[in-house]
Amino acid sequence: MGQRETAISPSAAPITPETGLILHQCLRERPDRYALFLDIDGTLIDLAATPDGITVPAGLGEALGSVSARLGGALALVTGRGLAYADQLFAPQRFPLAGLHGTERRDAEGAIFRADPTASFIKAKAHLRQSAETLPGILIEDKGAAIAAHYRQAPVLVEKLEEVMTETLHLAGKGYELQRGKMVFEIRPDMADKGRAVEAFLSSPPFQGRLPITIGDDLTDEAMFAVANRLGGLSIKVGDGGAEKSAATHQIPDPDAVRAVLFALAGEVRSATGEARP
Numbered sequence: 001m002g003q004r005e006t007a008i009s010p011s012a013a014p015i016t017p018e019t020g021l022i023l024h025q026c027l028r029e030r031p032d033r034y035a036l037f038l039d040i041d042g043t044l045i046d047l048a049a050t051p052d053g054i055t056v057p058a059g060l061g062e063a064l065g066s067v068s069a070r071l072g073g074a075l076a077l078v079t080g081r082g083l084a085y086a087d088q089l090f091a092p093q094r095f096p097l098a099g100l101h102g103t104e105r106r107d108a109e110g111a112i113f114r115a116d117p118t119a120s121f122i123k124a125k126a127h128l129r130q131s132a133e134t135l136p137g138i139l140i141e142d143k144g145a146a147i148a149a150h151y152r153q154a155p156v157l158v159e160k161l162e163e164v165m166t167e168t169l170h171l172a173g174k175g176y177e178l179q180r181g182k183m184v185f186e187i188r189p190d191m192a193d194k195g196r197a198v199e200a201f202l203s204s205p206p207f208q209g210r211l212p213i214t215i216g217d218d219l220t221d222e223a224m225f226a227v228a229n230r231l232g233g234l235s236i237k238v239g240d241g242g243a244e245k246s247a248a249t250h251q252i253p254d255p256d257a258v259r260a261v262l263f264a265l266a267g268e269v270r271s272a273t274g275e276a277r278p
């Protein structure tokens, strides 16, 4: 599981001009008006060579807790990770969370919605694991109701892996789709995506009636950008996305710039409430 830094050394990066300032201003000036939806990998946390190689910057969970308090609890994590994995990254803080790209969700009341893997998907996963044994460097991440095959360690195998994923998808049958991401192919239920997860959060308190601010770095985040755009909120893409087109209306350079805003806000919340620094 991901490493957590122990030293208290929150990001020293300045708030990024423009998008960082806009984000900071929205959340500071109108905490009753906005709801914040945050992707994890590549947005809150820097990408690493392997799924478990990530490092959670010191104080990030606490900073998210302070920002969430400032927003009346209207902060949710929306990730491709599973619920349990995402939770342990920020423990003891715990946030409303959508996992597996929206396939599973825990709302603000703690109610959990999930999908069970079908029998054919379980067989398809076994096929993928077996096929990956002949593809050195391909890393399989079985997340229960979804499965990822990472090629970051073996980029030359991307085409071969895509063929295997197409076969696997076929074996999984109805109700599944291929999700592309950064050096990864995933198969997940097609009945959910991050956009639908954001809409589901917005249908009940404390999110209801607020404008969504969605921040993400990858293809899977496009669905939540579309929802934010449609509802008049803010959609922020982390990084330039290379050749990929994005529906996001704003861009911020990297996770450090996102964290700079969150740490700055958290510091302001703590000074306003007289709360000690964690």
Ligand SMILES: O=P(O)(O)OC[C@H]1O[C@H](O[C@H]2O[C@H](CO)[C@@H](O)[C@H](O)[C@H]2O)[C@H](O)[C@@H](O)[C@@H]1O
Pocket: 039, 040, 041, 042, 043, 046, 047, 048, 049, 050, 051, 052, 053, 054, 078, 079, 080, 081, 141, 148, 150, 152, 181, 182, 183, 184, 186, 218, 220
């Ligand atoms: O929606 P997210 O929170 O961004 O999660 C997307 C996927 O993130 C993870 O994979 C990515 O990050 C890894 C660690 O930095 C990196 O090694 C990999 O190449 C990236 O694709 C995670 O492993 C997946 O399960 C998530 O779906």
Ligand SMILES: [Mg+2]
Pocket: 039, 040, 041, 042, 043, 216, 217, 218
């Ligand atoms: Mg991401």
